[in-house]
Amino acid sequence: MAGRADSTVLAGARVVLPTGTVENGRVVVEGTRISGDPAAADTPVLDLSGHWIVPGFVDMHNHGGGGASFTSGTVDEVLTGVRTHREHGTTTLVASTVTGEMDFLAERAGILSELVEQGDLAGIHFEGPFISPCRKGAHSENLLRHPDPAEVRKLMDAARGTAKMFTLATELPGGIDSVRLLAEHDVIAAIGHTDATYEQTVEAIDAGATVATHLFNAMPTLGHRSPGPIAALLEDERVTVELINDGTHLHPAALELAYHHAGADRVALITDAMDAAGFGDGRYQLGPLAVNVENGVARLVEGNSIAGSTLTLDTAFHRAVTIDRIPVEDVVRSISANPARLLGIDDKVGSLEPGKDADLVVLDEEFRLKGVMRKGEWIVRPCPPPSARRPACRDRSHT
Numbered sequence: 511m512a513g514r515a516d517s518t519v520l521a522g523a524r525v526v527l528p529t530g531t532v533e534n535g536r537v538v539v540e541g542t543r544i545s546g547d548p549a550a551a552d553t554p555v556l557d558l559s560g561h562w563i564v565p566g567f568v569d570m571h572n573h574g575g576g577g578a579s580f581t582s583g584t585v586d587e588v589l590t591g592v593r594t595h596r597e598h599g600t601t602t603l604v605a606s607t608v609t610g611e612m613d614f615l616a617e618r619a620g621i622l623s624e625l626v627e628q629g630d631l632a633g634i635h636f637e638g639p640f641i642s643p644c645r646k647g648a649h650s651e652n653l654l655r656h657p658d659p660a661e662v663r664k665l666m667d668a669a670r671g672t673a674k675m676f677t678l679a680t681e682l683p684g685g686i687d688s689v690r691l692l693a694e695h696d697v698i699a700a701i702g703h704t705d706a707t708y709e710q711t712v713e714a715i716d717a718g719a720t721v722a723t724h725l726f727n728a729m730p731t732l733g734h735r736s737p738g739p740i741a742a743l744l745e746d747e748r749v750t751v752e753l754i755n756d757g758t759h760l761h762p763a764a765l766e767l768a769y770h771h772a773g774a775d776r777v778a779l780i781t782d783a784m785d786a787a788g789f790g791d792g793r794y795q796l797g798p799l800a801v802n803v804e805n806g807v808a809r810l811v812e813g814n815s816i817a818g819s820t821l822t823l824d825t826a827f828h829r830a831v832t833i834d835r836i837p838v839e840d841v842v843r844s845i846s847a848n849p850a851r852l853l854g855i856d857d858k859v860g861s862l863e864p865g866k867d868a869d870l871v872v873l874d875e876e877f878r879l880k881g882v883m884r885k886g887e888w889i890v891r892p893c894p895p896p897s898a899r900r901p902a903c904r905d906r907s908h909t
Contacts, residue, residue, distance in 0.1 A: 522559035546864025566601030566869030575787035598822035601869035609638030616668035633674030641703030642679035648817035680714035693718030711742035774840035784818035
């Protein structure tokens, strides 16, 4: 399926650039990068007429996939999860952990950091154990802890510079000091699994918190006399809000509300995926907790709380454009450019610009995934138009 040419031209598609969509556009790939130079006359051309070319997706909140967990899987299993999401367009992925014992999480950070260092992952996100028992979701309550800066620092050190984000209930003792510590080290402090008031959330943002972990989920609802964290997170231009667009975590009206008040430049579409993403229904483990997945919805066996998602970002993209009617350019910002900027890697990924990695996704006219390229290599090779189709081409629309 995969093969790298020294140079190739992708032609005829609608190409979504930071400046807008180019009809009948061209993307020139040289080696692992996008080129800004004209292609040589003999450069192979792939006709993608009737398709879209968008930047590769960047998922900053993902717990696993393909039957594998990033929290507990072996290195090979983690790589299976990474490959699963790549096949669905996520060319850049941050591995998220779930609540566990501190020593166990430190050990996992060491394992995952090696995969970051070799380029398979873009970083580590610690979701828990520093979260509220009142809004624990699919986290084990007996393992939760206050966000003691010393313990936050322990996990940062274990990650050897690869920690990208911590989700914190910042209203808990040590929360504000932990936010300041993370901000000082250029690690994202994300407010989530929180029972904070509006005023407490504002304090955390002022201290340096810049992300809302899966906005609306695992936090108090928006009230007209007690607006809680949702209002504070939506109104502040310093905050980017994560949204899980799987049709289960959010009503379309909630998604529209977030886009309307935050704007497309402050939304990051994420999966919050667990092991079952790209794998199927069945019984799974999310950390120490048993999860049942039925009809693609993951819930705890005990308590029935939603336990992450089985979402892949190609589905999130498709829903955003076809169901939620969000402009394609806005979806691209939310699913690629914004998370890349937050992670500090937008000089390499997140948009189709010369000099950046040749990470891109090919979609058909109905916004179904047809091709994925990462660093100039086809992970999923798109089919040419029917008139030029060769027998070796595998059309994913029938798989």
